[in-house]
Amino acid sequence: MILAFDTYYYNEKAKTVCLLFDKWDAAEPKQVFTEIRDNANEYIPGEFYKKELPCITALLEKIDLTNIKYIVVDGYAILDDEGKYGLGGHLYNYLEEKIPVIGVGKTNFQTVEERKREVLRGESKNPLYVTAVGIDVDTAAEYIKQMYGKYRMPTLLKKLDTLTKEI
Structure with a gap:
């Protein structure tokens, strides 16, 4: 099983959504989990994980992780080629390095080159x-x-993004 997380911030709240799916080419999630938290942490430049990680971990407490093989997060797992952790890396540490975490970013983070792969999908040039x-x-x-x-x-990551923004 695979989990994918995203968080959206509005009116000093944070809405985190998690999709559970069973295989990489799944068209629909098997289950959807949601958590809304008040007083979301402030964003600190270069330390985005401090804002989002508490939202993800609060939702993780409601999920049985027994059969989870991978977790996908919106953002970066690694921030540079020396291995500085981003959100995904800090989540991996939180999980005691038991579940691999994959970060998917929509914009290029220039400080990581060797530890990042560009994935072209569909007919997109981006x-x-x-x-x-x-x-x-x-x-x-x-x-x-x-x-x-x-x-x-x-499709599932787009659905995840859409669900986080539904208020």
Whole structure:
């Protein structure tokens, strides 16, 4: 099983949504989890994970992780080629390095090159940027490429983004 997380911020609240799906090419999630938190942490430049990680971990407490093989987050797992952790890396640490985390970014983060893969999907000329911890980045990029949908953004990740913004 695979989990994918995204968080949306509005009116000093944070809405985190998680989709559970069973295979990379799944068209629909098996289950949807949601958590809304008041008083979302402030954004600190270069430390985005401090804002979003508490939202994800609060929702994770409601999910049985027994059969979870991978987690996908909106953002970066690694921030540079020395291995500085981004949101995905900090989540991997929180999970005691038991579940690999794949970060999928929509914009290029210039400080990481060797540990990042560009994934082109559909007919898009704009890649997704994949980083990973606990799994080889080439394997992670292949998994994201295999996800269902004919556009740049896999269908489930687009659905996830849409669900976070429904208030």
